[in-house]
Amino acid sequence: MRRNFAIALVLGSLAGAGWAEPVFAAPTVLTREEWGADDALLLSTTEEPKSAEQQVPADEGNGIAERVKQCQEAQRLYPQEFKVERTVRENTKGEKLRWPQSYSYNVRLLVVHHTAMIIRDDPRSPLERVRALYQYHAGSLGWGDIGYHYLIDEDGTIYEGRAGGANVVGGHAYCANVGTLGIALLGNFELEEPSQIQILSLQWLLKDLAVRYGLDPRRSITFHGESKEVIVGHRDIVHTACPGYFLAGVLEQVRQHVASGTVSARVSFPPPIGKNYTDRTNDRRSTRLQSLNLRPAEPTLTPLTDTKLAVRPGGQVQVSLLFRAGGTVVQRRSRIASVTRSSNRIGIWQQLGDENLRVRQELLLPRMLHEGEVETLRLRFQAPTEPGVYSVDIGPVTFLLNADGRRTRSPSGEPVSMTFSPSDNVNIPTPGAQRSARSSTSFVSSVPSVASPLIRIRLSTRENGATACSAYDLVYLKRLYRGAITCSAVEGKATLINELPIEDYLAGLSEEPDTEPYEKQRAFAIAARSYAAFYLDSEHRKFPGMPYDGDDSPARFQADEGIAFERDNVRWARAVRSTLGQVLTKDGQIVKTPYFSSDDGRTRTPAENGWTNFPFEDIFASKPDPWCKGLPMAGHGVGMSGCGAKAQAKEGKNAEQILQYYYPGTKIEEL
Incomplete structure (x- = not known):
């Protein structure tokens, strides 16, 4: 359904132009249905689908090999930031989606792009250009949808992009799609300025999204280990020229306007680029397209908790690991890691659904994973009753248990029952936990514990x-x-x-x-x-x-x-x-x-x-x-x-x- 928003304002004269911008009555938001998105392109074909991190706009082509290494390192260091809440593989009619719709737990960054396509001499209407870009992403590149969440044309009209609704993961920023939203302005802003109306619609949309997702444009966050503003340009998170010289040059003004709520305020663009500037958008696009054939990574297993654990003799601790599938599907209950222990008196249990299964010699995958998907594995160790340092090897990961202090009075034979909240991605107390100033605690994969005061x-x-x-x-x-x-x-x-x-x-x-x-x-x-x-x-x-x-x-x-x-x-x-x-x-x-x-x-x-x-x-x-x-x-x-x-x-x-x-x-x- 089309939405019109009554924002009454009249823009002053453009500097040096001698004429006034038209009245900006309201930004219009067009749904996919209204702008004519062909949903048949969402459906699976015989072509092999691209992985989520391969689905990024073609302007991103600098330093591919190094960027892949950096992404793999980020995934190793910050696995939680790549975890998705759920993945939908079929539409409501049961038809298989070409690009499965994964959902972030939360949105943390709003990323501004340009489409890198010059509109100054393009005879097509904005609507035709949006449809063409959709066809290019969804059809020609074989993604199955457009990578951006929203697009804004030179007249200030806002177009709904990626299908799937709130928190759906897009394909707009390499290695930074989970937890972010991509907003693309039509144009190549290395060579031309956005229109003021385009900027006003951008400011309005950023403000609307900030409110909708509980973001504060005034504060910074830590994203993949680095401090970032909530509103960023594409080049602030990836090595690229996007969103172009002119748009990047006013982004701080845009950010301030959104933070202060003055979304009707105009911006002042930087001076034009020198005559010797060469546009290398097409070169970057060619390099990016070649990178789509990169081989998927091998499966990985990394710890989410400390590997050096303090525990009382006979006591229990819980640990978590992140398993990431490689280039093939991994079936449910597949054996994904061998398990060895320094003492056969070390008890190990794995949480599979509502069950705590005793682990013998291998670790099992709780559910089927497709290419590149991840799963958090939850284990509980019980130390022997004698003090000492013990080890447990889970595939390539070694945990050290330092059993010291008073012996646990009544070590149980199996773990305490726990519940799990997918929305929080943390263990939570079992219903009925009593409030007390002193109560026993246990180690958990995130922060809360059973019977925590x-x-x-x-x-x-x-x-x-x-x-x-x-x-x-x-x-x-x-x-x-x-x-x-x-x-x-x-x-x-x-x-x-x-x-x-x-x-x-x-x-x-x-x-x-x-x-x-x-x-x-x-x-x-x-x-x-x-x-x-x-x-x-x-x-x-x-x-x-x-x-x-x-x-x-x-x-x-x-x-x-x-x-x-x-x-x-x-x-x-x-x-x-x-x-x-x-x-x-x-x-x-x-x-x-x-x-x-x-x-x-x-x-x-x-x-x-x-x-x-x-x-x-x-x-x-x-x-x-x-x-x-x-x-x-x-x-x-x-x-x-x-x-x-x-x-x-x-x-x-x-x-x-x-x-x-x-x-x-x-x-x-x-x-």
Whole structure:
């Protein structure tokens, strides 16, 4: 159905042109049906379908061989960012799709392109050119659909692109199709400027998509290990000239207009390119077409969790691996890896659906995978009851189990039952888990654990002082945080509360981003968990009499940004997972573990801050902090400093050594 959006504005005169742009009454969005997309091209033929990463516009042709290597490395380092939620292989009539429709768990980047086809002297109408581009992608290249999610012509009309609806994976950016949307403007903007109306429609569409997918154009994210703006040009993520000189030159203006909501604002284009410029679009297209014959990669198996695992004798830990199919279909329950162990007393189970099957000598694939598809494999190891270091080899991956500490009282013969949420791609507590300040935890493939203590966090930074809960969109907030979101009246104000497992909460703490060393992140994960867990005890309430345990404001408790931070800082989530359930204790009690940013060369005591009757005050005697000498004081100065922890991590010290320096006399134990 065609959609018209009433945005009334009149554009001023074009600079130096002496005439006015026409009135831009509204961007028109045409559905595939309205612009005449031939859905017969979606259906399977006898031709071999291209893989998802081969389906990219032909302007992308620079550095193919090197780019393939970089993509393979990205897939190895950031496998979660290539995982799709589901794949649809047939239409509603049961007809096989030529290009199966895979769906991203979420959309994280909006990528702007040009089609690299000059429109200045093209006699065809915009509609004819869109249909021709669709025929080229879907038919001539054999993809089975157009690679872009949206197209915008020079008159500002927006065309629906890739079939499949929200979150469908397109084919617009090599190695960056999952979790992104591609928007292409008709034209070759190496040689010609987009029209102002085209830019206005782009700004409107970017704003609409940002709202629809919960994106904040003002912030950056981490994508494949690099910091990126939410709105990017094609060349910001792939080595290419796209979206062309003139469009790339105004993208920062576009980004600012979208972020501020001024989508009717015009842009100023950069000066023309010099006369010696040579357009090499066709050369890149030829190279790209030759690359379509690249041989698919071999199957791979990579760990998603740490391979060095700490566990009590007789205790259990859960690990995850990512299996990626190569160039052929892999059938369900195929043997995909051999399994060997250093001791036959090591128990191994594999989660297959609702079952936990004991593993003997091989690992099985839970479901059939087509070319290039991936599957997360979940295993649980049980250590022998005798202390020691043990190994488990799963194909090329070796896990080391360090069984140390008190023996587990009643090691069970098989894993605890767990449920799995495809939408979150994490294990979640079994229904009926009780809220407690102390309960056993287990290692899991993502962040939450079975029977993980629940914590209630007030989302004060999301509140606006309203007295009625109707002032808040709880449905929207539930997309930003794990667990449950509720609103209730507290002291005459509508108060937002997020209740969730403490491990989920820690994953969203925005205090140690992925720019920090990993061992520093691990140290802070343990300290932050200890601090939060201390206040779960009814005798140590941070906010006595209130229906919450903590606050998302760092001034009042701990900085919490929820799912967005967890998603954009995968190494921090890994640090939380690797220390799962670990807290600092003394004499069997959880230690309240303050920490801060920087000092001037020594830490402070609680007494210096006027903190009376501070628990285990002897731990927090002032100590030298030479790594921070010369820096200004930032924070209260008690406990662990961020500057000192960072420097020690860079010196090669691990989290345990860092914690022992700042919190001497404590032990690391499980909740």
